[in-house]
Amino acid sequence: MIAPLYRVSLVRERDVPNPYMHDPESASKLLQDYLRDRDREYFVVLMLTAKKEVLGIHDAHVGDLTSCPVVGREVFKAAVILGACSIILAHNHPSGDPEPSPEDFEVTAKMIEAGALLGIQVLDHIIVGSRGVHSMRRRNHGVF
Numbered sequence: 482m483i484a485p486l487y488r489v490s491l492v493r494e495r496d497v498p499n500p501y502m503h504d505p506e507s508a509s510k511l512l513q514d515y516l517r518d519r520d521r522e523y524f525v526v527l528m529l530t531a532k533k534e535v536l537g538i539h540d541a542h543v544g545d546l547t548s549c550p551v552v553g554r555e556v557f558k559a560a561v562i563l564g565a566c567s568i569i570l571a572h573n574h575p576s577g578d579p580e581p582s583p584e585d586f587e588v589t590a591k592m593i594e595a596g597a598l599l600g601i602q603v604l605d606h607i608i609v610g611s612r613g614v615h616s617m618r619r620r621n622h623g624v625f
Contacts, residue, residue, distance in 0.1 A: 491563060493537070499536065500534075501534050502569070505607070505618055505619045508527060508571075508605060509607050509609075509614045509616055512538075512569070513609050513614050515571075516572070520546075521543060521544055521545050522542075522543070522549035523542070523544070523549070523573055524540075524541050524542040524549045524556070525539060525540050525570075526556055526557075526568050527569040527570075527571060528559060528565035528568050529569070530565070533567070536564075537559070537563065539560070541555045541559075542555060542556075546575055548584075549572060553591065553592060556592055556595070557596070557599055560601055566602070568596065568601055568602075568603055568604065570588075570603060570606040571607040571609065572609070574608060574610040576610065578610050579608045579610035579613045579614055580608075581608055585606070585608065586617075588606075589606040589617055605618035
């Protein structure tokens, strides 16, 4: 009996040095630069090694002006393939207000739970707006 054979590959779209994320501020700066001037919500995943070296950024979901439905399978797909030890979640608020919504807290809790099952720690969830950046980890005084 013969079964379909598949090969999974990951394509690096940009060849640039991999920075290190030492604290929530360095991650916030990188993600703010990446998400700046987007006209709709983007939910992205910053994937890290055990030493917090950036493996890459994955655009997990693209929404509309006011929402971006998030599915765990898509959030963790690239992180699993790359062998990431931890991730930082991020999304933008095109309204400019970086304050998290109740849905943002709910998604964060679900992704922390999913990450625990996969052995991939969720270090933070950063929300970017034109009027600032909100780090859920920094707000809760957690350790990065």
